[in-house]
Amino acid sequence: MGAAAFNADPKRCRRKINLLFAGHGTLHCMDHTRKLHGNCMDHTLAAFPCLDPACRRPRLHTHPAHGDLSWVQPGGGKMQVRSRVLLLMLALALVAGVGPTAAKTLVHCAEAAPDSLNPQYSTSGNSYDVAQQIYEKLVNIKRGTLELEPQLATSWELSDAGRTIIFNLRQGVKWHRSKLFTPTRDFNADDVVFSFARQMDKSHPYHAVAGGRIYPAFHNLGLSTNLIAVEKLEPYKVRFRLKEPDAGIFYALASHAMSIQSAEYGASMLKAGTPEKVDLEPIGTGPFQLLRHLLDTEVRMRANREYWRGVPPLNQLVFIIAPDATVRYAKLKAGECHTMTYPNPADLDRMRQDKDVRLVAVDAMSVGYVAMNMQKKPFDDARVRLAINLAVDKKSILDQAYMGTGRAAVTPIPPGHWAFDARIGDLPHDPARAKALLAEAGLKDGFETELWTMPVVRPYNPAPRRIAEMIQGDLAKVGIKARIVTYEWGEYVRRVRFGEAPMAQYGWSSDEVDRFWSDLLSCEAAKPGNGNLARWCDPELDRLIIAARRTSDQEARKAYYFQAQALFRQGMPWIPVAHPQVFTAIRPEVMDFRVSPSTRLDFYGVDVQ
Incomplete structure (x- = not known):
């Protein structure tokens, strides 16, 4: 880097610099305005941009979670250290032979925190966004697309009419290492068997390690009933045996819930009496390794320098949790984050004119809806369910809340998809008919209920509170008094999945059409803790869902899904609200950022100039 690294602009440095040491010797700096400086470096102080005399009295802060230096005054305050001490530290680092390579940190402003660091326990997109960076699967969805690609498997062979799949595994893949765990071997077949056995086998020592949490995706995808065994054939070869063929099996295995964990790490933590560490402090093979997780605040990761595809361009990746879209936009403009999910639709025109912002848009494989819990009267x-659908003015919601960024949802399947039945039109806004239906159901004077609203925006819902208030107003006009209820996001997800809400906002994004049905509307998904919030269990719908998965003939699958959509219209377990166009706002210095139609976030390959 040379001497130029020490000639920082005093206006940029201001008066003070906070040095934030993450685990493993990584350095970040931010000035007193809390703007990030991107040219701090990894593993050395050499690139520290503010060793100029204008930068007085730097303060050293440590992250105690990683056991780094902790310099504290007797009164508990942080010790003040002058710049010459930093210069001495710099000299020592250079004498030790640490090279001056510029570090790159990308900060992503996320709208919500992960509800688990083990994606096997979750169906939350925020948990999956973190898992995408840390873990890998046998197969993956190619960045920015809906296409499958090999990942920890290099190839596979099908036999017995699709009931048997043999995967050849990638060799030379290194596991992350941490203070708790130093791997003694590479990824192999034992890890695949471990990762599926803990979900399949109730007697497995890791099956119930989370204290009663279930494996929702494993059940919703039908793997709990259709997957017979996962067997090690050779160190780098495994066999999956299915009861019946499954056209969606590879997309199922590309789910983040099918991430591969280290069997050796599991055995080590079990021996130490701390098996929960496997879920709380994940070890993966992905491009980034967890440094620290501050609940509802931050997830900090560093580059995996042994990654089999090559070292990521970014040295560090930080997810900052900022539920308010206005706050995320302010942070983006101020340079406090480089990317932000799900801007407020009202800000989009301003963003298009903003030289500091680029918008990346995609028509998402996603649906936003309000589920009506059929296990709760009325x-x-x-x-009653049809009356509620007729009472809601969906066009006003699309105009005023989505502001042109959504299309009306008619069924779970987005329009334009090969499985969507365009013959099924949307229901009209008809309050008079809604009142008549309520009277016919013995509810002439209406009824009282709760409408649960999400505390955070999601790709399928840009304004949860606003939409809830609009629905509340529409229902009041037909005599239904709906009280709006909300909880912190993790608690909200848990409660609605265990059937507490009579009416609840939710939504879904997926890579493949099967999961709109299996995860959201199947009888298996109607069990407590799973994703069928309406608790609608129709055996005929289940039959159609299973039949569509058992054939690879797309025309036959389309026929089954058309019938499924007809049943959905008859049952009306939801108010299907919208299929969104999803936006991500990024700063101009961010390079090669891609958005998937399934809204997956994959930061491998992304760079910062």
Whole structure:
């Protein structure tokens, strides 16, 4: 880097610099305005940009979670250290032979925190966004697309009419290492068997390690009933045996919930009496390794320098949790983050004119809806569910909340998809008919209920509170008094999945059409803790879902899904609200950022100039 590294602009440095040491010797710096400086470096102080005399009295802060230096005054305050001490530290680092390579940190402003660092326990997109960086699967969805690609498997062979799949595994893949765990071997077949056995086998020592949490995706995808065994054939070859063929099996295995964990790490933590560490302090093979997780605040990761595809361009990746879209935009403009998810639709025109912002848009494989819990009266009555759909003015929601960034949802499947039945039109806004249906159901004077609203924006819902208030107003006009209820995001997800809400906002994004049905509307998904929030269990719908998965003939699958959509219209377990166009706002210095139609975030390959 040379001497130029020490000639920083005093206006940029201001008066003070906070040095933030993450685990493993990584350095970040930010000035007193809390703007990030991107040219601090990894593993050395050599690139520290503010060793100029204008930068007085730097303060050293440590992250105690990683056991780094902790310099504290007797009174508990942070010790003040002058710049000459930093210069001495710099000299020592250079004498030790640490090279001056510029570090690159990308900060992503996320709208919500992960509800788990083990994606096997979750169906939350925020958990999956973190898992995408840390873990890998046998197969993956190619960045920015819906296409499958090999990942920890290099190839596979099908036999027995698709009931048997043999995967050849990638060799030379290194596991992350941490203070808790130093791997003694590379990834191999034992890890694949371990990762599936803990979900399949109730007697497995890791099956119940999370204290009663279930494996929702494993059940919703039908793997709990269709996957017979996962067997090690050779150190780098495994066999999957299915009861019946499954056209969606490879997309199922590309789910983040099918991430591969280290069997050796599991055995080590079990021996130490701390098996929960496997879930709380994940070890993966992905491009980034976890440094620290501050609940509802931050997830900090560093580059995996042994990554089999090559070292990522970014040295560090930080997810900052900022639920308010206005706050995320302010942070983006101020340079406090480089990327932000799900801007407020009202800000989009301003962003398009903003030289500091680029918008990346995609028509998402996603749906936003309000589920009506059919295990709670009066939602067990189809007339009431239809009345509620007729009472809601969906066009106003699309105009005023989505502001042109969504299309009306008619069924779970987005329009334009090969499985969407365009013959099924949307229901009209008809309050008079809604009142008549309520009277027919014995509810002439209406009823009282709760409408649960998400505390955070999601790709399928840009304004949860606003939309809830609009629905509340529409329902009041037909005599239904709906009280709006909300919880912190993790608690909200848990409660709605265990059936507490009579009406609840939710949504879904997926890579493949099967998961709109299996995860959201199947009988298996209607069990407590799973994703069928309406608790709608129709055996005929289940039959159609299973039949569509058992054939690879797309025309036959389309016919089954058309019938499924007809049943959905008859049952009306949801208010299907919108299929969104999803936006991500990024700063101009961010390079090669891609958005998937399934809204996956994959930061491998992304760079910062």
